[in-house]
Amino acid sequence: MNQSIKGIVLSLAGLVLFFGSLQAQTDTAAVLKKISDDVFTNGKSYINLRFLCKQVGQRLSGSHGAAKAVVETARMLREAGADTVYLQECMVPHWVRGAKEVATLELGKGKTYNLKVAALGNSVGTPGSGIKAQVIEVKSFDELNKLGEAGVKGKIVFYNYPMNPTYINAFRAYGEAGVYRGRGPSMAAKYGAIGVITRTLSPNLDDYPHTGSTVYNDSFPKLPAVAVSTNDAEYLSKALASGPKEVYIKTNCRSLPDTVSYNVVGEIRGSEFPNEVLTVGGHLDSWDLAEGAHDDGAGCVQSIEVIRTFKSAGIRPKRTIRAVMFMNEENGLRGGTKYAEIAVAEKEKKFIFALESDAGGFTPRGFGYTMNAQQGQKFASWKNLFYPYGASDFVPGGGGADIGPLYRQLQTPLAGLNPDSQRYMALHHATNDVFEEVSERELKLGAIVMTQLMWLVSEYGL
Amino acid sequence: MNQSIKGIVLSLAGLVLFFGSLQAQTDTAAVLKKISDDVFTNGKSYINLRFLCKQVGQRLSGSHGAAKAVVETARMLREAGADTVYLQECMVPHWVRGAKEVATLELGKGKTYNLKVAALGNSVGTPGSGIKAQVIEVKSFDELNKLGEAGVKGKIVFYNYPMNPTYINAFRAYGEAGVYRGRGPSMAAKYGAIGVITRTLSPNLDDYPHTGSTVYNDSFPKLPAVAVSTNDAEYLSKALASGPKEVYIKTNCRSLPDTVSYNVVGEIRGSEFPNEVLTVGGHLDSWDLAEGAHDDGAGCVQSIEVIRTFKSAGIRPKRTIRAVMFMNEENGLRGGTKYAEIAVAEKEKKFIFALESDAGGFTPRGFGYTMNAQQGQKFASWKNLFYPYGASDFVPGGGGADIGPLYRQLQTPLAGLNPDSQRYMALHHATNDVFEEVSERELKLGAIVMTQLMWLVSEYGL
Numbered sequence A, B: 001m002n003q004s005i006k007g008i009v010l011s012l013a014g015l016v017l018f019f020g021s022l023q024a025q026t027d028t029a030a031v032l033k034k035i036s037d038d039v040f041t042n043g044k045s046y047i048n049l050r051f052l053c054k055q056v057g058q059r060l061s062g063s064h065g066a067a068k069a070v071v072e073t074a075r076m077l078r079e080a081g082a083d084t085v086y087l088q089e090c091m092v093p094h095w096v097r098g099a100k101e102v103a104t105l106e107l108g109k110g111k112t113y114n115l116k117v118a119a120l121g122n123s124v125g126t127p128g129s130g131i132k133a134q135v136i137e138v139k140s141f142d143e144l145n146k147l148g149e150a151g152v153k154g155k156i157v158f159y160n161y162p163m164n165p166t167y168i169n170a171f172r173a174y175g176e177a178g179v180y181r182g183r184g185p186s187m188a189a190k191y192g193a194i195g196v197i198t199r200t201l202s203p204n205l206d207d208y209p210h211t212g213s214t215v216y217n218d219s220f221p222k223l224p225a226v227a228v229s230t231n232d233a234e235y236l237s238k239a240l241a242s243g244p245k246e247v248y249i250k251t252n253c254r255s256l257p258d259t260v261s262y263n264v265v266g267e268i269r270g271s272e273f274p275n276e277v278l279t280v281g282g283h284l285d286s287w288d289l290a291e292g293a294h295d296d297g298a299g300c301v302q303s304i305e306v307i308r309t310f311k312s313a314g315i316r317p318k319r320t321i322r323a324v325m326f327m328n329e330e331n332g333l334r335g336g337t338k339y340a341e342i343a344v345a346e347k348e349k350k351f352i353f354a355l356e357s358d359a360g361g362f363t364p365r366g367f368g369y370t371m372n373a374q375q376g377q378k379f380a381s382w383k384n385l386f387y388p389y390g391a392s393d394f395v396p397g398g399g400g401a402d403i404g405p406l407y408r409q410l411q412t413p414l415a416g417l418n419p420d421s422q423r424y425m426a427l428h429h430a431t432n433d434v435f436e437e438v439s440e441r442e443l444k445l446g447a448i449v450m451t452q453l454m455w456l457v458s459e460y461g462l
Helices: A003-042 A045-056 A064-080 A141-152 A170-190 A230-241 A293-312 A334-345 A373-380 A383-389 A404-410 A440-460 B003-042 B045-056 B064-080 B141-152 B170-190 B230-241 B293-312 B334-345 B373-380 B383-389 B404-410 B440-460
Strands: A084-096 A102-108 A111-115 A117-119 A131-138 A156-159 A195-199 A225-228 A246-250 A254-268 A273-283 A319-326 A350-356 A364-370 A393-396 A414-419 B084-096 B102-108 B111-115 B117-119 B131-138 B156-159 B195-199 B225-228 B246-250 B254-268 B273-283 B319-326 B350-356 B364-370 B393-396 B414-419
Touching: A003 A293, A003 A383, A003 A440, A045 A064, A045 A293, A045 A440, A064 A084, A064 A254, A064 A293, A064 A319, A084 A334, A102 A230, A111 A230, A131 A141, A131 A195, A131 A230, A141 A170, A156 A170, A156 A230, A170 A195, A170 A225, A195 A230, A195 A246, A225 A230, A254 A293, A254 A334, A273 A293, A273 A334, A273 A440, A293 A319, A293 A440, A319 A334, A319 A440, A334 A404, A350 A404, A350 A440, A364 A373, A364 A383, A364 A440, A373 A393, A383 A393, A383 A440, A404 A414, A414 A440, B003 B293, B003 B383, B003 B440, B045 B064, B045 B293, B045 B440, B064 B084, B064 B254, B064 B293, B064 B319, B084 B334, B102 B230, B111 B230, B131 B141, B131 B195, B131 B230, B141 B156, B141 B170, B156 B170, B156 B230, B170 B195, B170 B225, B195 B230, B195 B246, B225 B230, B254 B293, B254 B334, B273 B293, B273 B334, B273 B440, B293 B319, B293 B440, B319 B334, B319 B440, B334 B404, B350 B404, B350 B440, B364 B373, B364 B383, B364 B440, B373 B393, B383 B393, B383 B440, B404 B414, B414 B440
Parallel strands: A131 A156, A156 A195, A195 A225, A273 A319, A273 A350, A350 A414, A364 A393, B131 B156, B156 B195, B195 B225, B273 B319, B273 B350, B350 B414, B364 B393
Antiparallel strands: A084 A254, A102 A111, A102 A246, A117 A225, A131 A246, A254 A319, A364 A414, B084 B254, B102 B111, B102 B246, B117 B225, B131 B246, B254 B319, B364 B414
8 A cells, every 4th residue: 555545544534533423422412412401391300309398308317307308209219210219228326406505695794695506416415504614715726725724624615717718619618617617626625625616617697507517536525516607706706805705505415326217229220231330419318407408408309310311311321320319428427338338249230430419509510520540531521511511610539428438448430510619608507508599490400410421421431 | 153052042032931921920810819819808799789789779760779879889989999980971761660560360250360470661551441352372473473463453462482491501591582572562563462461581480570671663552561470471371271361451651751860980090001991880770670689780789899809909900990880771771872972982092891790690600702803812811810710711702781882882892791690580670689699709709700800901901
């Protein structure tokens, strides 16, 4: 073959490859559009979320609401058309708030001010008579360490560390300020404090105290701990500036024995590789204060919607798709842990991908991903397909708390839906995390890009 | 010079250029960050918006609210630190709704149903006794044309064209369905109809009728026209499916003589090129049904925030920055038209750029731009600077209604802020467009990227 003919042959081969790949691209885009149209036209995620919020309501692990949520989401998965729906039993912590907590600031001359507070999740209650002591405000652990036992012993420590308002990504500020909720009580206990107040993790100045887990260090006494609303954190700080003050705190929370609960799983069997399992999920439990609309009712109904859309649009996945409602993300992660434990035991199956939506039902911006370099390259190559849906920001890092154990146990590649984060922290773990705060179109758009991504992985693997 | 020395010199020159440009980039990024930090930390847009919504309220052109809004935003501009604040007088239409409109569907056997309706802006009222006639539902102008005079004469035409839910960009669906609100009444009048009902332009099924301008064609009689809520559009459509029905409509709106009003302008004089004017604005008028929080209180307070941030962050613009509250965007565009008219007369000034925010105070995604190719290239070269702020989607096309006349008269390059559009149409021109629907962080993020863009143009020109 002379060079010029070889050149022509190569060019023709190139053209065939080029048009072949162009056709594949067109076909792929057409499937993504079909998914989008189906969700916007027939989608049930918003209706399901309304039910979960208004007919089920709060669903903290171990509660009646959580039990009801298991039954109802199993029904939703059946109605969505899952081939099989089943439960995975797991034991979960059973923390209860008890009667509404009280924190009263003594202003002197018989005057008092009731601070708006919520006991932190997992925290111990005060004695029946409550606790009363001088409040010491610190801005950081550094300040606490400097005060030491001499400054802290017998007192109530008030961590007043605001979320950094200048970070664009709200989760960054949450991560930074969140350590005071998580480790603050035990750090204060180390120096002999008798109680803790933490500033609510919200960027807004308002009246909603936000709960959330605290994690005790077993080396120290477990202190009662409450979050105070941001407005009242400011109020308390101002009051303390004019001189020492005492606060009376009474919380009624306690941990009951672990109880049985469930992950809820709905599956569509893969047509070509049924033993290759793709997991998509959110967590079914919420805090007790609210309906858990964004955290994480949204992720649950979006995952159910993935199943519904495959069925409704008549798209048969090559690989098995599992929608999972994980139990107990908020205060134990027992559901996610159990799911991975069962996965490890299912030797004949390969858990090749997992996606979680647990950052709210807001407009999706893209996905974060945790996987090896080769998988990551393939994953990121899809980003432009998501540009028409406004979700092409693919960034390394991310996944979700509930699917983390899958990665740790089986190196399953992970992704997390990254919605716009601006509104999330103002309602996270608080009474204002309600259905009315969810936009139907934003929720559906999240479900769309999740379904699209699940289809891509089911079709092409990773 | 031998080649190798020349090579070294060139390399060194390249290095200098490289590091020089790297330094410039770093400096530029630092200024953008300074702007962002200042807005998040000291910003007043949210407080100003609360005032505009709750203390001023509705501000339809010609209303008391509009007059009050002129005074109050002039104050805000002074407080923001504008070098000069002044008004531009213009005559505006003065349409008034009058007493709340009524539309009653006759269900037979003496039963009736009150449809939730709102008279369309600029529409004429019914006679005092109202109008009553059979309702004919059409899905499109095509259907109307087919019915012709025989099917339409003496009747009330009901345009039931839903917004296409499958479009990702809500403005695309608005543009498509909006023609029935705009041209529907005159099209029906052409065939002898006596009144018009249009389906509300909302993607959601709910109970809010949305008003908005209709534009009469002077060749035909002006018909009374109302928008019906999406839920009631569905209800009416179902009722009509079971047989012909009559509707009674009474609206009380009318157009009073044109009245005087104002654009409000606040300026920071440019340090190097004071005669080069950069305009940034929103429109001050709103519909009468609501507070006009997203439409377009947001754009006004964000434009004021541009001025405040330059002053607060100690950034002196090289070119003059003008924040403009345009009057009468909703039903006449008289403010925008007047602004361009005055600009044309200001011969010594060059209007080198204009930016409008009139798509809601939601999370910004980027900017649309209308300018010549060379300017567009420079403009688009900045997009990566906005990636850390989530607003790097720069797309050709766009600007804003109020700045459109500047482009048409002076070829001023235009840009429009493109916020996420998913939530906008559910509250546009309706009673639920209230302050509570605005997220403080989303509003501020919009103000941030607007200020950043204004600084870039003030610093580097276009």
